[in-house]
Amino acid sequence: REVRPTPMFRKSFTLSKPVARARIYSSGLGYHDLSVNGVRAWARVLDPQFTDYSKTVLFTTADVGALLRPGENVLASELGSGKFDDAARTWDWGWHKAQWRATPRLRLDLYVTYTDGTELVVRSDETWKVSVDGATRYDSYYLGETYDARREVRGWKEAGFDDGRWAAARVVPAPTGMVRAETAEPTRVVAERAPGTRAEPAPGVVVYDVGQNLTGWATIEVHAPAGTAIEVFYSERRSSDGRASTEGNGLVGGQLQTDYYVARGEGTERWTPRFTYKGFQYVQLSSPGSRPLPDGVRVTVASIHQVWDGLRRTSSFESGEALLDQIHAHADWALQENNVSGITTDTPIYEKNAWTGDAELTAGTFSTLYDTERLYRKQVQDMRDEQTAEGEVPLLSPSNVNYGYVGKPAFKPLDCCGATPPWDAFWFVVPWEGYRRYGDARLLESAYPAMQKYLDQWLPRWTDKDGDALAYTLTSGLGDWCAPKGVDPVIGLSATAYYAHFARIAADTARALGKAGAAARYEALFARIRADFNTKYLGADGVYREKDGLPFTQTAQVLPLAFGLVPEERRRPLLARLADDIMNARAGHEYVGVLGARHILPVLLQGGYADAALRLATRTDYPSFGYWFSLGWTSLGEFWEDTSRSRSHHFFGSIVQSFYEDLAGIRGAEPGYRKIEIRPAIPTGLDHVSASYDSVRGRVAVAWRQTPPGLRLDVTVPPTATAEVHVPASDRARVSESGLAADGSEGVRFLRMADGHAVYAVGSGEYHFLSGKEIHP
Template structure:
């Protein structure tokens, strides 16, 4: 729905019956109307990913259709795949003819809100603006496309109809540098004759509140929202007419008296402007807009890279009881990011108030102390005309419970309350169920923390006065995230935010976009070890999952600059000079890991990855550079932190996890470090003690050192601290802290205590990769080879998992009965599975055909197989 570049890449996945199926050739065709702009011809290749366009130059503002056919291992041709479509965007600056428009700062007197005590706007959040323009179309166009964006948030209307399903559009970017626009086909909404286009504008990330610096909670990028819109009407004779934002538009305020991410929304239905986006509406009292150029310069306009935020899942609210405040407590049954929809009847002026929270306190009251300065309260003032419906437009909250305060005389039985979860509409790619209800709840909690925090950027939490895109939270979770959803385009978008936040000295930042964090600093906050390192790690994981070189090639020089920034600051190869920030193993429990040790371990890791990334894009000159640097940093690490017995400074679980997973130690010390790790688990009575940086490595490393039973022990643990502990307390998302609530201490400090924070959900990668046995192969990116090393455990009983990889659907199911495991797998065509089992199979069946097998390690081609083995 809008391309930023003239050379798109094409992917497809394969399906088919039988075994050892493969693609030997393909033919790809791209058409515009009846014209073929590219016909690849029959290309002898097994490649199904990242096929670069090589046809005639693509033109802005056009629809294209494409399809592909393939030939199999017997040179038999498939049918053509179902035709798919894409549209180019406005790829050149000169394609834009619209101007930014906004309400004047100094306004003539207009209609004011009723002067009563229903309004409480102590935060001075702004009303939403309505903007409109009438236009005429002599005949109905054969095609109508609208390109639209905002500084702030927008909702677009045509002839009284809402355009699209996006919410919180256009999403969060550094508006001083770049704004993403959205494209919509609106042909069906345009009539011959009179038409009206209109938009509502909210503050959002642009001029509203985000972040926890209350001295400057809003106006991070500008002082007022603005709209940019360009409607293209294409007629049968080929003529194109453009309706653009300019001085001919007018503006007024309406029922949204204020709307702010942290404060909430106040909607007075008595102020509704009936028919405001329809022809014939009397706009004679509306005010002219101002055409202006954003300060300090107009941002770049680029098409959206990822699907937008939309309403995804609805949860009916259930009344629990009446609160001491007089309101009614509703339970959604799930902690979500989004808002509520009310259906109600009332008198004109009746106020309905919604307060949102994640938890209830010990007396059943709504717990909101952990929201800090976020008010998270919505108000609806009734119009008094029959059944009314309300849901906020330009705010969202993180909540499991809602306190609804009703006007006198109205009972909760007459009101319908529904929670609506919103997030970027990314395709769900993975699903997993097991024989353990607790583990199933953990899998659900991981997915919902991802859903609730994948909202334009991967945020840390959706509820309090923060909601930043913290980079370490994302990098430890990213492998898990890729199992749950297709995160390819989402990462490409966020990588642009990361790149734009990079500082002149090469430092990446802790968060991206970085503007609202510490806004009084002259520059953004440089990234800490594990945080600033995230782009290198994310680029590597993107390559392994999607086989996509483009992101590496585009941002490679920025990654080089970050490594140079570290090396220049630490000439002795110990990462001591990270004084700008060093969080260590953030929020760990028990003994704290030495921060310099953690920082240096991460330096080894990212230098190793840079050598591999350099090799991927053919930068052989840099491979040698990073290999040598990695050797030097390893040597410094060994000298500074490791003794002859493999004991590492700090003697923590995380110390041994990082050293083992980052391959820092010489082989002769790996076994000793593994023993120390097991000792640290024993000293903690079999409990984890890791923080954000350590948790990702815990179960995978235990499996790698042959201690999968200990990994399962941690999985099934239900006492503090553990994943199971929060589930026993009723958690439906991942907590920020292991001790967010405990029986002896109650709630943790209100200064930082989110109950919806995905970082500790990084265990999800172990569940998919090692429990189910669906993992990538670093030697064959993009899942052309699937590394299948399942870890069986009687306590789990059975597993059913699937993952829609870029190459096709992978399935893995196993069940233990007595002393025998029966494992069924499905490998997509054109792929192979590299199998590693704890013992040689008893039987191996391809469909209904037995196959001979020798040993625990073997490979299989595509198809469905059933394997049995003793445990």
């Protein structure tokens, strides 16, 4: 590896009076490791979070009053490259020539307030000292770190160190981005784990199986002569010979996720990387090039550190089907692994990019499992930064000017596909999901202009590029990605279906913001898209196809059903045809890619086909979640096949949203869960489900169980909320609440019978319904 040492900045200053308080405001790009008098200023890692630095640069605040002392004090900052100075050569992403790229740099202000009210300000300027002669000789977002312990500069972060030979820091131009406060949850070490099981697939080569795919790094212990180089290689898989492997990497030049440690030669040494995170289940220790360790060298993994943004958990789910619970757990892990440094990535190893389509697909699942409110505020700002003046949005957010825009590699050809709706949905789904969850219209106010510009200016440029005379259809560079082999990705159909979906979200957003005229305009747009969609894709047999003559494709039916595009008289027959294809033609399987997988379960569960939905979700042969788990995978795959490049890809985890909203039946009927709909779907082969969600108003909980007396349904509604509870029943006379006829129970008001349910209005509180035996004549 070439030498690209991390810069070490140091500032000594004197405090002459007692200190009342002190705060540091700083931004060190790409990643900032800051200490005061040798003590880390915060628990954050990989900070500040990644943005388009030409548009936004984030700063963080640290309360450091307790770290200061009378007399000499020292601020010490070491800067990793991160995405700010990403030198890795990749297939086509262009990070190495990003418009902001420069050497690492620091801006810092320390405000010290003395007890007498006076103030001292220490700023980053030419009086600071800098050295590049420290131990971290290289760091790369994709490739890893090199640490030469022989070069450790002891005491440099503390008072009394002689920095007379260090150079004066240079004052350099700042990035052009606006400086904004970092308000989302910081990336941090959330857990420390045992290293797992140790194996030696070849003499002198050691591999640890951590037991779980996760993101983070390892602390190693080394006992070796000075100058001994140790290779620490992280991977999601092992090859047939038992060694760690990143087979499938064709996108990044160099060996991924590999650290090198050069021993100091002083007894037992411990080292933990600081500037690069890895996605892994296996950690391999060897000499460079995966060669055997020399005789007499002892290297072990002392512990594993899990690293991610550590959002607050907001939900729980448990059922009578172990495979559903396993899907839930694996999706949870996949989302943790792909949320680091304020972005939602596709994989934590092979690409580590903020793919917009991936994030929109799991927005509902992620926002159910965790509190995403602050993260989504950050990501909406990323959206605004990346949209062009013409309204175009890229495939990544954040991105750089070299990738994800029209004419750039590789999915947006100039002649047809400047819009990629299933991925551009990020600009619509994420802010709407945030509003739906938290009821804060400010998120919509921030995102709505971007929605308008895209729908009004950019997307219409591409509706005449798909070779037909229809005004509201289009094609795209991406469709139902990662479908089973041989399944049509329905590219044009999915692009046009999402176009309609955007119009509906824009109309709802305009209504929420009090813009009735705009809402009516977008509803009219939805109607026009719907008409052209059905003209082009709906066959005389009532089935949707990308082109006449193609076989039945599940996603081609699921998307129009999910987005309200199917003519009402055709809806029930199409649902029946879809369920028949799943249960009979496909032996209970979903033959869909990521777009179909997001919507197929809710379409079935809400459409009255709960048994088909359960069978689909609980298959154990290809293609299915159970198939992945039978292979020993501990997260989610990228493809259904066992050859899947990545074993930590979250977008198929979108299924979990339906576990809560449809199987448990917890759905926000109004923003911020002011009104809640409780309507569980009850499959024949599932005896119970319990779930809870911590809404902004408090805990919403549902537990149902099929018992000999009937269906028991327990409901908790939080303060300041109301709910409509849909109790499966053939007759209201067969429904009780807390042992009394539901009609006469306190706080329960019968509304109607509808679709095989007795519907009741309730306020906040706990309710215990039983549906089955007759309660009164």
